[in-house]
Amino acid sequence: MSTVMESKVRIQREDFSVTDEIEAIKKSSANIGGIVVFLGTGRELSKGENITKLNFEHYPKMAEKKLEELRVKAIDDYKIIDMSIIHRIGEIDIGENIVLIVAAGEHRKEAFAACEWAIAELKRTTPIWKRETTSKGEVWVQDTP
């Protein structure tokens, strides 16, 4: 069972609890009326190849800094109340949690928009890399469709 930490932006090896993170963000404000969650999980099939294992690497300090910048921008630009972003690193099995974004707003509309923007921006700007292991060997994924 994972524990919810104070920080709203985390990069960690251990798994997280989606429920715990939702409960934590609810404590930010009594004005929250809509929470949108994006949960990214390890998928078995990639470009026709069966993946047996995923491995994530990050650039410590810079990755955390980028996620915090992203969180602040999402809150400012989309006028949401709060956001938390958690990304796992290290070895991840198929079906396991990879990334969680929780966007909390007064209303659902801004929470949906902020959450969608945040995952796209995370993929574009955060120094995190994925290595896939298939029957053909290991390959670093370098495209971000």
Next chain:
Amino acid sequence: MVTLKYFASLKSIAGKEQERLDLGNETTVQKLSETLAKTAPQIGEMIQGKKIIVSVNQDVATLDTVIHDGDEVAFLPPFSGGSQ
């Protein structure tokens, strides 16, 4: 001394995760790429061709960014975090 860090696929291309180079008191990303091109042509080429991102002290840099003694320079291939 400047610390150079290589990430993901660049580690196997460079053959190392990290190195320290004496680049004098002040240089630029452009000049560093020219220096690296002599020993690691592929890395030099990728910097020049903007195939990879260069950061200086955890901030995204351009070819004109100045590098000072003691700085940390990192070479970052295209990111692939999150999930598809």
